[in-house]
Amino acid sequence: MPLFSITPQLKYIWLIIVLITPYKTYATTDKFDVSGFARLVGGYLDESSAEYQAYDNSLTFSPDSLLGIKGEYRHNEQLSFVAQGIFTNSSLRKSGFDWLYMSYKPSTDWQFDFGRYRTPFFEYSEVINVGFAYPWVIPPQTTYVNALFASIDGARATYLFNIDKFNFSLSAFGGQFNSNIFNVENSTTVESDLLTGINLRMNTDNFRARISYVTGDFEIEINDLSELQNILKSYNFNNTANEIEIKGGIDIYQFSAAYETLDYFALTEATLIKGDSKLVPNIESYNLTLGLFHNDFTYYTSASKLRTTNPEITNEVPIGVTPELTLLNNIVDKLIEGRLHEDVDIATVGIRWDIKSNLAFKAEVDMIKGKSGQRSTFSRIDETSFNNYSTLYLFSIDWLF
Amino acid sequence: MIKWPVFLISFSLLLFSQFALANKNSTEVIVVKNIENPINSITKNQLRNVFLGRNTLMFEPVIPPVETITRIIFNTKIIGLNESRIQSFYAQMRFSGRARPPKELPTTDALLHYISTTPTAITYVPQGTKLPKNVVVIYTIVI
Numbered sequence: 034m035p036l037f038s039i040t041p042q043l044k045y046i047w048l049i050i051v052l053i054t055p056y057k058t059y060a061t062t063d064k065f066d067v068s069g070f071a072r073l074v075g076g077y078l079d080e081s082s083a084e085y086q087a088y089d090n091s092l093t094f095s096p097d098s099l100l101g102i103k104g105e106y107r108h109n110e111q112l113s114f115v116a117q118g119i120f121t122n123s124s125l126r127k128s129g130f131d132w133l134y135m136s137y138k139p140s141t142d143w144q145f146d147f148g149r150y151r152t153p154f155f156e157y158s159e160v161i162n163v164g165f166a167y168p169w170v171i172p173p174q175t176t177y178v179n180a181l182f183a184s185i186d187g188a189r190a191t192y193l194f195n196i197d198k199f200n201f202s203l204s205a206f207g208g209q210f211n212s213n214i215f216n217v218e219n220s221t222t223v224e225s226d227l228l229t230g231i232n233l234r235m236n237t238d239n240f241r242a243r244i245s246y247v248t249g250d251f252e253i254e255i256n257d258l259s260e261l262q263n264i265l266k267s268y269n270f271n272n273t274a275n276e277i278e279i280k281g282g283i284d285i286y287q288f289s290a291a292y293e294t295l296d297y298f299a300l301t302e303a304t305l306i307k308g309d310s311k312l313v314p315n316i317e318s319y320n321l322t323l324g325l326f327h328n329d330f331t332y333y334t335s336a337s338k339l340r341t342t343n344p345e346i347t348n349e350v351p352i353g354v355t356p357e358l359t360l361l362n363n364i365v366d367k368l369i370e371g372r373l374h375e376d377v378d379i380a381t382v383g384i385r386w387d388i389k390s391n392l393a394f395k396a397e398v399d400m401i402k403g404k405s406g407q408r409s410t411f412s413r414i415d416e417t418s419f420n421n422y423s424t425l426y427l428f429s430i431d432w433l434f
Numbered sequence: 435m436i437k438w439p440v441f442l443i444s445f446s447l448l449l450f451s452q453f454a455l456a457n458k459n460s461t462e463v464i465v466v467k468n469i470e471n472p473i474n475s476i477t478k479n480q481l482r483n484v485f486l487g488r489n490t491l492m493f494e495p496v497i498p499p500v501e502t503i504t505r506i507i508f509n510t511k512i513i514g515l516n517e518s519r520i521q522s523f524y525a526q527m528r529f530s531g532r533a534r535p536p537k538e539l540p541t542t543d544a545l546l547h548y549i550s551t552t553p554t555a556i557t558y559v560p561q562g563t564k565l566p567k568n569v570v571v572i573y574t575i576v577i
Binding site: 393 | 515
């Protein structure tokens with residue numbers, strides 16, 4: 034395995050950045066505005082018997098490195114059109130437009146957006162690709178590994194208001210998702226009928242908080258599973274057949290809070306994902322980050338945790354009646370046992386150096402402790418030799434232009 | 435008899451203290467707006483919201499370049515965050531479509547020209563700056 038890997042596509046992306054930035058760091062006119070972001074992220078996992086989010090024990094650049102471009106045309110003060118996309122060679126995300134919408138702002142306190150936008154599940158979901166926007170090299174994976182739906186097509190409305198010293202932003206959205214979920218092993222087609230949500234942000238002095246609720250129906254197409262359901266139904270094991278369906282409602286709850294001063298900050302976020310499907314676990318995540326600012330440097334440490342609980346599924350298929358039914362019982366048992374078990378604890382220490390107002394260097398160490406017998410958000414593990422503990426070394430250069 | 439090196443050091447320190455004093459006097463900051471804007475008073479909290487894109491008042495903020503002394507004072511005294519955190523915040527606003535960062539203009543003259551020609555604009559400049567006739571002070575930052 035090579036100790037250093039950077040793909041030709043990434044080299045090409047960085048060549049474009051280098052060519053663009055000497056001319057202008059920011060192109061704008063009254064009507065048209067072009068800006069962008071880029072990040073080069075390198076990572077090394079000190080473990081040969083596992084992979085974490087596409088990082089392995091060679092220096093790898095492709096999983097989180099990307100180039101993003103935003104173009105905005107302002108027809109007038111109220112109406113604008115926005116296109117924003119990323120170019121990447123990552124196996125974790127797809128190149129293309131993740132924002133493509135018309136924005137209508139009839140007053141200073143109302144804004145309506147129609148089109149494609151990133152689903153605002155969590156505090157940093159909308160800007161997960163913009164490394165400059167957050168302190169870490171990658172946001173806590175205990176929370177952000179769960180952000181399944183990248184963008185949805187629909188509408189959102191945002192209302193800004195003040196009560197005394199408190200500033201609020203209330204946002205409601207609805208839309209449809211029909212695309213592929215990407216992970217390092219494969220991609221899976223997910224259909225969502227309608228995803229709706231509401232979130233409220235509050236700011237006062239140095240304190241801010243966000244609370245969010247998202248709900249929707251979804252269906253994941255897995256051919257082998259449909260065939261198994263049909264076989265179970267043909268034997269009249271309808272309860273088991275229904276319980277192994279990956280479709281139904283999903284509810285996502287989120288709370289985050291932050292306190293920031295000129296010298297230090299604290300950020301915390303808690304999330305809960307609950308689905309109707311018994312094949313999909315309920316997922317809870319928590320993270321807390323504390324940091325210090327000193328001149329152009331930010332020093333931070335995080336503790337984060339992910340817990341999954343799988344609902345009980347009844348295997349109605351008897352064993353010992355016929356060889357076929359015994360085999361079917363084993364297959365259902367394997368499916369039940371094979372559900373996601375992702376419990377993991379991560380401790381992080383890191384540093385961010387703001388070299389310029391649009392350029393930052395970050396480095397961090399993630400100490401990842403999984404649970405025996407679980408995958409624990411690792412994308413690959415060799416169960417015979419992995420001791421459920423590894424350290425991920427990451428660094429990044431984040432650029433705005 | 436005073437030796438030359440001692441004299442030079444003393445003289446330099448004297449010059450530096452005078453410069454620092456002069457600099458201190460010239461770094462007090464006033465927030466200014468166009469006289470046509472009907473809003474005639476603003477609180478520190480409202481100013482913070484205006485310049486962080488959480489604006490429910492009829493104001494369009496414009497700002498001087500990074501590392502301008504007035505910008506450092508404004509960030510410290512009003513926003514309460516350092517420049518890198520504000521830039522991170524602006525990146526979050528810009529690339530999530532929630533708000534636009536304030537327009538940046540290169541000089542005090544350019545800022546004042548913009549304010550005098552844009553009824554909704556608001557900015558900050560050093561105290562003592564000669565203001566155009568249709569530009570008025572709405573807030574004074576006391577250091």
